[in-house]
Amino acid sequence: AGKIQMLQNPTDKNKTVRHAIMTGETGAYGGFKTKETGSRMRLPQKWLDLFGGPENEKYGTNYKAAPFKVSPDCCYWMKERPCDLYAKETGRKPYMGLMASEGGQRRFALVRHGCNYYGKTVTRSCPFAIFSRQDLLQLALDIKVPVPEIYGEIVRDPDGTLKTTRAQRTGCTMCGFGIHIENRPHRFDRLREDSPKEWRFWMYDMGWGKVLDYIGVEWEAPPIIQVELPFETAV
Structure with missing residues (x-):
């Protein structure tokens, strides 16, 4: 999202980075890499096709130019800044449920x-930094804590891996990060089931449906759910 935001808001200061986003070519700071030599700066072709139009x-x-703006700053304005302001105003300090096992910047910061x-x-x-999701699911089973409905039930795969039957992870209900790699029923299908009024607000009133249409994510027609029959009744 940050790369797309930069393409949509070109300036002289970000022209070098925009070049790397478009081509994968980096200068001295990036080790003079190219797409062929392992540069990770180039925006994946799927997103260049949809958002590279300004260049x-x-x-x-x-390339196409999206009819809407893209930003990576939602978490900052919706969660981080309000929490920071609350901490300054009250003197209280936050407990956060971050885990190093989630990878990325979270792992880097916690390590x-x-x-x-x-x-x-x-x-x-x-306090959860050193634990994995498997640890927490096992703990929930051990001490028999109630599992929020949005996650469904905790079950065990044949290989012993624990998982939940509905959402595996949750965040803000309108968040679209990673939606393109989810199978249906995806997070917005579950939102439709759990809170139809909120789903309609985001999809139609706020225009989320148009964004999903643009990036090729199905959402309007309910997903087709395949029911697994018991072995003895299966045809």
């Missing part, structure tokens, strides 16, 4: 700073 004139391409972080402006505790 068509420069690169002689024929670097540990469970309890005391910075110049930020103090926070992440």
Whole structure:
């Protein structure tokens, strides 16, 4: 999302990064890499086709330009900033459910700073940092805690792996990050089932449906659910 945002908001200051996003070619700071030599800067072709349009004139391409803006800043404005302001106003410090096993920036930050972080402006505790999702699911079974409906039930695969029967992870109900790699029923299908009024608000009133249409994610027609029959009754 950050790369797309940069393509949609070109400036002289970000032109070098935009070039890397379009071509994969990096300068000295990026090790003079190209798409062929392992550069990860180039936007995947699927997203270039849909969002690379602002650079068509420069690169002689024929990519589309999305009729909406893209930003990676939603989490900051919806969660991080309100929490920071609340902490400053009240003097309270947050407990966060982050786990290093989730990977990415979360793993990097937790490995670097540990469970309890005391910075110049930020103090926070992440008591689940060293645990995996399997640890937490097993703990929920061991102490028999109620599982929120959105997750369904905790079940065990034949190989022993624990999982939930509905959502595996949750976040803001309108969040679309990663929706393109989810099978149906996906998060918005579950939202439709759990809260039809909210689903309609996001999909139609706020235009989320048009965004999903643009990136090729089905949402309007209910998903076809295959029912697994017991072996003895299966044809």
